[in-house]
Ligand code: ASP
């Protein structure tokens with residue numbers, strides 16, 4: 001059985017960072033990377049830098065006039081090889097709120113469907129001199145490959161089952177705003193861990209900031225070696241949720257699994273769906289998260305998804321702030337290195 005606590009391999013990586021929300025309007029240290037390809041490339045200081053920048057961007061979306069001139073004159077291309085509505089919209093709004101010219105290219109309209117390769121697409125887009133390309137692709141590593149072929153900054157908006165770094169950043173920002181800290185919390189990530197880039201990026205980020213992480217899933221949805229990325233592994237929801245500060249549910253990714261890896265949806269819901277009875281095992285002030293899109297009645301009871309502990313719409317709101325922060329940090333960095 002895996003539901004005993006396993007060694008916390010990530011703990012030696014970093015020391016605790018007590019992240020405090022910063023006020024808006026302050027200067028931030030330069031972000032020392034040209035691209036944002038994954039959380040694995042970042043250390044705790046890079047992560048805190050982006051979270052603090054995002055915290056200062058968050059109020060802008062609540063203002064009557066929501067634009068800053070930060071990226072005026074810059075061109076952002078959103079290149080999505082995999083279906084997405086919300087992430088693409090979030091990046092588009094983020095770029096536009098910062099004054100960038102934003103172009104959306106999706107796989108259906110691109111010539112990839114006419115046989116053009118990823119590299120051809122990258123080379124052609126590069127010739128149009130964009131300042132940043134936001135890429136989503138179905139294959140792990142495709143975004144990094146593309147970043148090697150273009151002159152501008154590249155942001156990974158999800159590559160296969162590998163990483164989704166802006167999702168992990170927006171999740172961390174949401175947690176920090178609700179709990180006023182990250183270090184010392186216990187975060188339980190539940191469900192389809194095997195197919196989830198969200199789980200992977202979150203485990204890397206939370207591990208770097210000394211957050212206790214638990215994964216809870218049936219054996220069939222636990223990838224090999226997962227214990228190296230988290231503090232504890234559980235196959236029983238009630239046990240895994242006991243005392244958790246944050247409960248992060250994942251979508252059952254039937255399109256990636258190839259076949260349904262659980263005997264039936266009803267049975268999955270019975271053992272792993274978050275309902276009031278299971279949620280009662282977490283701390284009384286625990287919050288519930290979901291990266292979307294949600295399968296209501298599969299991994300989460302609608303009463304919980306829409307209930308008082310849910311911070312799911314806050315995650316969506318923080319997504320825009322995080323993407324504004326990342327765009328700003330990368331473009332800032334690019335300008336400084338050209339001076
Ligand atoms: N895949 C989901 C969507 O298309 C969420 C996302 O884009 O990250 O809405």
Ligand code: ASP
Nearest residue numbers: 158164198251291292293
């Ligand atoms: N929207 C997230 C992603 O694109 C999670 C999901 O699709 O379930 O990875």
